[in-house]
Amino acid sequence: xxxSSGNRGGEGSASDAPMVKNSLGRMVxxxxxxxxxxxYRDPWSRAPAVDRGTRPLVRRNPWESKVLKSLREAIExxxxxxxxxxSTHHHLRNGxxxxxxxxxxxxxxxxxxxxxxxxxxxxxxxxxxxxxRNGTITRCETGVNGLIGELASKGExxxxxxxxxxxxxxxSILAGDVPVDAAFxxxxxxxxxxxxxxxxxxxxxxxxxxxxxxxRYARKVVAVTDHLVPYPASPVSISQSDVDFVVPIDSLGxxxxxxxxxxxxxxxxxxxxxxxxxxxxxxxxxxxxxxxSFQTGSGGTSLAxxxxxxxxxxxxxxxxxxxxxxITGYFVDMLEEGLFHTLFDVQCFDLKAVQSFGRNIMxxxxxxxxxxxxxxxxxxVNQLDCVILGATEVDLDFNVNVNTESNGYLxxxxxxxxxxxxxxxxxxVVAPSIRGRLPIIRDSVTTVTTPGETVDVxxxxxxxxxxxxxxxxxxxxxxxRLPVKEIRQLHEETTALTGKPRPIPFTxxxxxxxxxxxxxxxxxxxxxxx
Amino acid sequence: xxxxxxxxxxxxxxRSMLYVPGNMPAMLQNIPVFEADGVMIxxxxxxxxxxxxxxxxxxxxxxxxxxxxxxxxxxxxxxxDTKYARDDLREILPARPDGIRLPKADHREVVEKLDxxxxxxxxxxxxxxxxxxxIPSIESAIGVLNCIEVAQAxxxxxxxxxxxxxxxxxxxxxxxxxxxxxxxxRTRIVWAAKAAGLQAIDSVFSDVNDVEGLRRETMLxxxxxxxxxxxxxxxxxxxxxxxxxxxxEEIDNALEIMEAIKKAREMGxxxxxxxxxxxxxxxxxxxxRILRTAVAFGMIEYELSDEVIHGRE
Numbered sequence: 001x002x003x004s005s006g007n008r009g010g011e012g013s014a015s016d017a018p019m020v021k022n023s024l025g026r027m028v029x030x031x032x033x034x035x036x037x038x039x040y041r042d043p044w045s046r047a048p049a050v051d052r053g054t055r056p057l058v059r060r061n062p063w064e065s066k067v068l069k070s071l072r073e074a075i076e077x078x079x080x081x082x083x084x085x086x087s088t089h090h091h092l093r094n095g096x097x098x099x100x101x102x103x104x105x106x107x108x109x110x111x112x113x114x115x116x117x118x119x120x121x122x123x124x125x126x127x128x129x130x131x132x133r134n135g136t137i138t139r140c141e142t143g144v145n146g147l148i149g150e151l152a153s154k155g156e157x158x159x160x161x162x163x164x165x166x167x168x169x170x171x172s173i174l175a176g177d178v179p180v181d182a183a184f185x186x187x188x189x190x191x192x193x194x195x196x197x198x199x200x201x202x203x204x205x206x207x208x209x210x211x212x213x214x215x216r217y218a219r220k221v222v223a224v225t226d227h228l229v230p231y232p233a234s235p236v237s238i239s240q241s242d243v244d245f246v247v248p249i250d251s252l253g254x255x256x257x258x259x260x261x262x263x264x265x266x267x268x269x270x271x272x273x274x275x276x277x278x279x280x281x282x283x284x285x286x287x288x289x290x291x292x293s294f295q296t297g298s299g300g301t302s303l304a305x306x307x308x309x310x311x312x313x314x315x316x317x318x319x320x321x322x323x324x325x326x327i328t329g330y331f332v333d334m335l336e337e338g339l340f341h342t343l344f345d346v347q348c349f350d351l352k353a354v355q356s357f358g359r360n361i362m363x364x365x366x367x368x369x370x371x372x373x374x375x376x377x378x379x380x381v382n383q384l385d386c387v388i389l390g391a392t393e394v395d396l397d398f399n400v401n402v403n404t405e406s407n408g409y410l411x412x413x414x415x416x417x418x419x420x421x422x423x424x425x426x427x428x429v430v431a432p433s434i435r436g437r438l439p440i441i442r443d444s445v446t447t448v449t450t451p452g453e454t455v456d457v458x459x460x461x462x463x464x465x466x467x468x469x470x471x472x473x474x475x476x477x478x479x480x481r482l483p484v485k486e487i488r489q490l491h492e493e494t495t496a497l498t499g500k501p502r503p504i505p506f507t508x509x510x511x512x513x514x515x516x517x518x519x520x521x522x523x524x525x526x527x528x529x530x
Numbered sequence: 531x532x533x534x535x536x537x538x539x540x541x542x543x544x545r546s547m548l549y550v551p552g553n554m555p556a557m558l559q560n561i562p563v564f565e566a567d568g569v570m571i572x573x574x575x576x577x578x579x580x581x582x583x584x585x586x587x588x589x590x591x592x593x594x595x596x597x598x599x600x601x602x603x604x605x606x607x608x609x610x611d612t613k614y615a616r617d618d619l620r621e622i623l624p625a626r627p628d629g630i631r632l633p634k635a636d637h638r639e640v641v642e643k644l645d646x647x648x649x650x651x652x653x654x655x656x657x658x659x660x661x662x663x664x665i666p667s668i669e670s671a672i673g674v675l676n677c678i679e680v681a682q683a684x685x686x687x688x689x690x691x692x693x694x695x696x697x698x699x700x701x702x703x704x705x706x707x708x709x710x711x712x713x714x715x716r717t718r719i720v721w722a723a724k725a726a727g728l729q730a731i732d733s734v735f736s737d738v739n740d741v742e743g744l745r746r747e748t749m750l751x752x753x754x755x756x757x758x759x760x761x762x763x764x765x766x767x768x769x770x771x772x773x774x775x776x777x778x779e780e781i782d783n784a785l786e787i788m789e790a791i792k793k794a795r796e797m798g799x800x801x802x803x804x805x806x807x808x809x810x811x812x813x814x815x816x817x818x819r820i821l822r823t824a825v826a827f828g829m830i831e832y833e834l835s836d837e838v839i840h841g842r843e
Contacts, residue, residue, distance in 0.1 A: 269560070269564065269763060269764035269765050270560055272764075272765060273563065273764070461563045481828040496597075
């Protein structure tokens with residue numbers, strides 16, 4: 001406890017942080033937990049004049065072995081010390097064991113005050129909570145899913161969190177904002193020199209897109225594998241030239257939970273109606289033509305949109321260019337059917353995607369940097385025609401929240417939400433107008449994940465709201481007899497049914513920053529007043 | 531059969547009549563959302579005996595709070611021979627549904643009884659007499675035998691509905707997806723309806739996941755003369771509408787007919803020849819129905835004039 005008690009949250013943290021209002025009217029700190037930040041201004045202009053990060057040269061001679069006996073030995077060889085930063089990737093998702101093992105080993109070695117800069121943290125990682133309480137890890141440079149966020153929101157964990165998008169995380173590492181001292185890369189298939197891939201082995205998860213940045217920029221890189229194969233592990237996803245050490249362990253995690261998302265088209269009639277309308281919006285926007293590029297998430301409604309789009313592409317004889325982001329079996333089918341030329345895969349969402357990844361030459365692995373980093377001379381999302389996004393709340397300015405739930409708890413990481421919204425020509429949010437008796441559209445969202453400046457259309461089962469800057473699209477939708485409504489009207493209609501939700505009472509204590517993809521602070525998450 | 535009711539009452543599109551269980555708030559709340567031509571809030575079979583009171587109150591409150599209506603709302607009450615029917619009517623009618631779907635309309639007298647009750651309610655509620663419509667449901671062997679009389683039992687009737695599940699039960703036979711066992715009953719119901727100037731609404735197709743089966747059955751009943759179908763799930767609306775969607779050449783032809791009859795009316799006649807084919811009242815009525823359907827599908831924009839369709843008195 002001693003190491004972390006110095007920056008314990010509570011009353012003090014709000015008052016010692018100089019707060020400013022960002023362009024969305026959110027009060028954000030310029031200094032928080034010892035680091036300085038800029039307030040968010042707009043989605044397009046921030047461009048710090050700095051060099052891209054670097055790492056030390058390492059000479060490796062032919063007789064030197066990289067294979068180590070244990071995680072402990074790797075931690076020692078990385079020269080990990082108090083206050084340093086470690087990272088893992090989240091491709092094993094809720095089956096991940098590595099982050100837990102790593103943090104627990106650090107605890108056993110008496111390390112303190114470490115920062116976790118993994119690409120995400122999942123509910124399974126709640127195992128590390130005791131190591132937060134005892135000061136082994138005291139800062140979190142990544143968004144979190146599940147219990148850790150809930151406890152932080154209740155003020156029961158002192159674990160300052162900076163939530164970042166996929167592109168924003170890659171940017172933070174490249175730009176040197178979050179220097180990683182040692183990256184521990186779960187490697188489903190690896191050889192003794194550190195060539196590794198995610199396509200083979202008992203923990204196969206497909207693309208390793210989130211780990212590439214760590215492999216290129218961390219001071220030390222450790223490949224941890226449960227499937228050590230004779231040289232060379234091939235195909236090579238992350239290469240021997242980037243890896244310092246290799247640690248074989250029994251198991252990287254629970255393979256049943258690695259590909260856990262059930263990716264199935266929704267059967268809910270309201271969800272299907274939303275999907276139908278969303279597909280019609282894409283067509284009305286003139287995007288369904290040869291070369292169409294597309295991204296959806298793995299939710300049931302998103303997949304239903306993909307299904308509608310697929311049918312329409314077939315009918316019209318359209319050949320798309322690429323699908324990207326997290327890849328599902330639906331996109332694999334579209335690739336194999338010739339509806340897309342290429343899949344750019346940062347993360348496989350289901351088993352079918354994993355299998356395709358090992359089989360289809362045009363199913364390409366891309367890094368989170370290439371996928372979505374705004375500061376790298378051009379990322380893939382900039383080429384996207386359309387992205388389908390979810391929301392827990394949307395407000396009258398089209399700002400979207402996906403981080404906090406209706407109880408105010410920080411429960412979800414951002415993913416590629418704000419990256420794809422900014423990159424795509426048409427960012428469509430699909431959501432039921434009412435969820436759990438609460439209206440989706442609010443006067444003002446609890447937390448801004450994605451600024452309304454980058455969100456184009458909201459589709460609910462009660463109507464379609466088009467951002468005011470797209471008058472032509474709104475007219476075209478009306479011409480096609482789609483139920484276009486002003487967002488205020490949708491808001492009034494749904495709150496007439498649900499009543500106005502009581503505001504969530506928050507304390508002043510900031511438990512997390514929401515960092516926009518460009519590194520500026522778009523919002524904060526405060527402790528909930530219980 | 532234009533009777534004393536405003537024109538269009540019986541010509542209104544009723545391709546898709548969606549059942550919504552009266553005891554489920556989450557589903558009632560979505561009534562304005564789906565594009566069915568009409569809904570039937572069910573107080574009968576979908577509602578367990580223990581929830582009859584609650585469903586009735588919920589449905590009535592829902593109707594009262596529902597703002598602008600973009601579709602017809604019928605309520606399927608419990609059979610008039612049950613102890614629930616009177617309470618159903620007493621609570622529901624003040625909330626002004628568009629009409630009542632009457633189950634087990636086996637005899638003319640059942641409809642007449644309901645007609646009387648509705649008239650009483652209209653007097654109490656100070657509504658014009660004839661405000662509430664009736665859709666009798668033919669759902670037994672005796673109902674099929676009597677449907678011709680039933681169809682003519684009240685001027686409130688806008689359509690006859692067929693209830694195939696109860697019908698096959700009354701015959702002690704299986705209902706198949708091919709529906710050969712329903713052929714005679716369906717035909718008779720269409721006769722009865724058409725003879726009385728009514729629409730005919732076919733039974734539900736229960737297998738929600740069998741889209742092709744629903745399409746086949748809808749095409750079959752459309753061919754027999756049915757004008758719509760009862761539905762159990764909003765997911766079925768699109769398929770049914772698609773089957774009832776007029777073809778472009780039908781629309782073009784109907785537009786020509788309307789132009790021709792308009793000229794005829796201007797010349798003071800109700801009959802005219804269009805490229806060697808005679809255009810008269812039945813042809814015009816059918817053309818009007820096609821155009822009305824096409825407008826509902828958003829396929830054309832067209833304003834139908836009763837004067838052109840029916841002529842001036």
